[in-house]
Structures are given as C-alpha cells and as structure tokens.
Amino acid sequence: MPVPGPTDPAAAGLAIGFYNKTCPKAEELVLEEMRDIVHEDRTLGPALLRLLFHDCFVRGCDGSIMLKSRSKKGERDAMPMSYSLRGFDEVERIKAKLEDECPLTVSCADIIIMAARDAVYLSNGPRFPVETGRRDGKVSLCIDAENDLAPPHANIVDLKTYFSVKNLSWKDLVVLSGSHTIGRAQCAAFAPDRLYNNSGLGVQDPTLDKAYAPELRERCEPGNKEDETLVDMDPKSPYEFDLSYYRDVLSNKTLFVSDQALLDDRWTRDYVARMAAAESTEEYFEDYAAAMINMGRMEVLTGGNGEIRKFCSAYVD
Ligand code: HEM
Structure with missing residues (x-):
C-alpha cells in the first residue's frame, strides 16, 4: 500500500x-x-x-x-x-x-x-x-x-471531471464508487432517471436490467420526486463490504446512472469486470485503502490553518 x-x-x-x-x-x-x-x-x-x-x-x-x-x-x-x-x-x-x-x-x-x-x-x-x-x-x-x-445521474465524462478537478483519478472513481456495496438510497435519488423518466422521455433506463427493474418499480412510486422510501444498493449483501457491487454493475443491477456509467469507459469498465470476476478481495481492499488516502488528502487544513473546536456542529450564522 x-x-x-x-x-x-x-x-x-x-x-x-x-x-x-x-x-x-x-x-x-x-x-x-x-x-x-x-x-x-x-x-x-x-x-x-x-x-x-x-x-x-x-x-x-x-x-x-x-x-x-x-x-x-x-x-x-x-x-x-x-x-x-x-x-x-x-x-x-x-x-x-x-x-x-x-x-x-x-x-x-x-x-x-x-x-x-x-x-x-x-x-x-x-x-x-x-x-x-x-x-x-x-x-x-x-x-x-x-x-x-456529482449527482446520481452523472455520466462517465462528468464523473471523471468531478474527480479530476479534485486531483482524483479514474481509478479513485471506480474504486471509491465500490463504497455503494453498503447502504441504502432513497427512491427519489434514482427512480426518476432509472425507472420512470429516463432522459425526460417517460421511459425506463434501457441499460437497467429488465428483470431487476420491476422489483424496483414495486418499491418506488411513479411520479413522486420526493419518495423517501429506502432501497438497499446491493440487495444481496447490503451491509457486507465485498465485491458484489462490481458484479451488480456488470449485470446492470445498480441504482444510479453514475454506477452504470462505470461501464462506459474502457478503464473503469475493465476494472469493474476484473473485480466482478476476482476470487479474492485482496487487490480491491488494497486499492480501496490507497484511494481513501488520496481522498483524505483533498484540500486539507494543517499546521496553523483552521482550528480544533470543542463541538463539531457549530453555527456559521
Ligand atoms: C461517484 C460519485 C457518487 C455519487 C453520484 C453518489 C451518489 C450517492 C447517492 C445519490 C446516494 C443515496 C443517497 C440517498 O438517497 O439517501 C449515495 C449513497 C451512498 N454513498 Fe455515494 N455517491 C458517489 C460516491 C461515493 C463515494 C466516493 C463514497 C464513499 C467513499 C460514497 C458512499 C456512499 C454510501 C456509503 C452511501 C449509502 C449511505 C447510507 O446508507 O446512508 N459514495 N451515494
């Protein structure tokens, strides 16, 4: 590492x-x-x-x-x-x-x-x-x-830009996106783009798995842009930090356009495919540790800059 x-x-x-x-x-x-x-x-x-x-x-x-x-x-x-x-x-x-x-x-x-x-x-x-x-x-x-x-409907070009302006690479993008192997998302974050109104055309995202889409439709109400219903991002193991996110991406079974978009670039797609097929988590875990170090260095305040306060949630106004 x-x-x-x-x-x-x-x-x-x-x-x-x-x-x-x-x-x-x-x-x-x-x-x-x-x-x-x-x-x-x-x-x-x-x-x-x-x-x-x-x-x-x-x-x-x-x-x-x-x-x-x-x-x-x-x-x-x-x-x-x-x-x-x-x-x-x-x-x-x-x-x-x-x-x-x-x-x-x-x-x-x-x-x-x-x-x-x-x-x-x-x-x-x-x-x-x-x-x-x-x-x-x-x-x-x-x-x-x-x-x-980056919004959840970001495409691969936008995603790489959001990351590169912060000095993070395509690899950091594809590795850190794997964080979506744990946790949940609200229907509002993905249903309009993925299930009901893709590209404003009133249709389902054609790239979303045809068998998975109806399961999601059952959970998320059509037309409700504020639907707070929570859906597991990686339904088979929502609280296990594993490689199943990459298998989900490869089989078109993720919630966000931004997850699916990782298949639209040669480098990120190859990484997704390799991790989806990997027998061990070793390489991914090493990459994840390195990417977290990179993200953790973003525009930090050190030395005499910034402050150490007693309460984190202070009011700014
Ligand atoms: C690449 C761009 C990314 C986009 C567009 C994105 C977008 C989102 C969205 C929309 C949600 C669901 C929020 C909700 O509906 O409640 C979410 C959840 C989550 N994201 Fe991301 N995310 C990105 C990158 C990351 C990164 C870099 C990390 C961590 C290093 C991360 C970790 C998570 C986790 C763990 C959750 C689940 C939160 C929970 O269960 O409460 N995401 N993300």
Whole structure:
C-alpha cells in the first residue's frame, strides 16, 4: 500500500499516527464508539462513510459538513444531495468521547475519516491506516456542495471531471464508487432517471436490467420526486463490504446512472469486470485503502490553518 512520503505536497502536515503523542488512545476510542454505534443501528456505518465523501469533496476534508447554518445556507442544506445525510449526531458523540480524553486535540475532520474507515472495517471490509493531522474549517456553503458533488445521474465524462478537478483519478472513481456495496438510497435519488423518466422521455433506463427493474418499480412510486422510501444498493449483501457491487454493475443491477456509467469507459469498465470476476478481495481492499488516502488528502487544513473546536456542529450564522 502506498504510504505518503514527506515530500508529497498533498500530504504535508498529515501523518499516520498523528495523535500518537497528543492523544494516544484516539484511534482506539473512535473504533470502540463506532462498534457501539453500528451495533445499535447498522445503517449508520454506511451513513458515516458517505459523510466522509461529502466532507472531502466540498472545501476539502475539513469537517465543514458538520457546521450548521441558521439561514440554511450550509453544506448540510444543499439540495438535494445532502438531504438524506445522516451520522452528524454520531460524529458529535465520538467527538465528546475524545474531548473527555484529550480536550481540543482531535479535529472533526479526522474523526470523520477515522469513523468512515472503521465503518468499512466493521462491515467486514479492510482495516487500513488513515493519515490524520487535519484541522477544521470555519466555512460551509451549500453552493459549494451543489457544485462539487456529482449527482446520481452523472455520466462517465462528468464523473471523471468531478474527480479530476479534485486531483482524483479514474481509478479513485471506480474504486471509491465500490463504497455503494453498503447502504441504502432513497427512491427519489434514482427512480426518476432509472425507472420512470429516463432522459425526460417517460421511459425506463434501457441499460437497467429488465428483470431487476420491476422489483424496483414495486418499491418506488411513479411520479413522486420526493419518495423517501429506502432501497438497499446491493440487495444481496447490503451491509457486507465485498465485491458484489462490481458484479451488480456488470449485470446492470445498480441504482444510479453514475454506477452504470462505470461501464462506459474502457478503464473503469475493465476494472469493474476484473473485480466482478476476482476470487479474492485482496487487490480491491488494497486499492480501496490507497484511494481513501488520496481522498483524505483533498484540500486539507494543517499546521496553523483552521482550528480544533470543542463541538463539531457549530453555527456559521
Ligand atoms: C461517484 C460519485 C457518487 C455519487 C453520484 C453518489 C451518489 C450517492 C447517492 C445519490 C446516494 C443515496 C443517497 C440517498 O438517497 O439517501 C449515495 C449513497 C451512498 N454513498 Fe455515494 N455517491 C458517489 C460516491 C461515493 C463515494 C466516493 C463514497 C464513499 C467513499 C460514497 C458512499 C456512499 C454510501 C456509503 C452511501 C449509502 C449511505 C447510507 O446508507 O446512508 N459514495 N451515494
């Protein structure tokens, strides 16, 4: 697994084990709390993993997804992408534990990435080291989230652009999309494009598996653009971090246009096909760890930048 060198500018100020001296039990306490959280409600594991994606892509991994806005103009308020986000209280719960242990030391941004990493591990995925040392930002704007997060109807060209402007590659895209092997989505996020009104033509997406589509139609109401019904993204093993996402993509049985789109590019398609056929998770788990490191380096605040606050969910206005 590639470990950042001290000369890598993206990683400046980040280190594996950043809190070894200042808060030696930090990683252990996050895992302990995550175990309890997932034990109480297993749907929170995927929710916390998704929170990392939303934190990092918008103004970098700086904990800004946690900030609240009274005027409803924060990242959390972005329509429609942030609406179903969950896990805020759980990040705050972990933060409280860490504040007890070592006050004003561990950033919310680092808590989010450690919690996401543990969510993967607790779903029988890989356990891998993540860099820490991020500090928290003070700005949170819904317009940034609207601009920087790929929508579920994004095509492959758009997806690669959303990733490349953040210095992530096609490989990071196809590897991190595999996170959709766990968790659920609301009908509103996929039914209009995939089931009822593809390309505005009032038809089903022709690329969606013909036998799977009727099962989804039974769950999602036609014409209801706000249908909050939740559907497992990888129905055979919705809480197992495994390779079945890639088998789902290859057999046209995923929920989003953005998942299906991975078949529309030679490199991402080849990767999907290889992982779908793989007998072991070894290569994928290594790739996933590397891609998480890459995502975790996005536009980070380190050193004297940003802050460490007592509560993650402070108000910005
Ligand atoms: C490639 C672009 C991506 C798009 C367009 C996308 C889109 C979405 C959408 C629309 C949902 C369902 C939200 C809902 O209806 O509640 C979702 C769920 C999820 N996404 Fe993504 N996503 C992308 C990348 C990622 C990445 C990079 C990660 C993590 C590293 C991720 C992790 C998740 C997880 C774990 C869930 C399930 C959340 C839950 O069960 O609460 N996604 N994604």
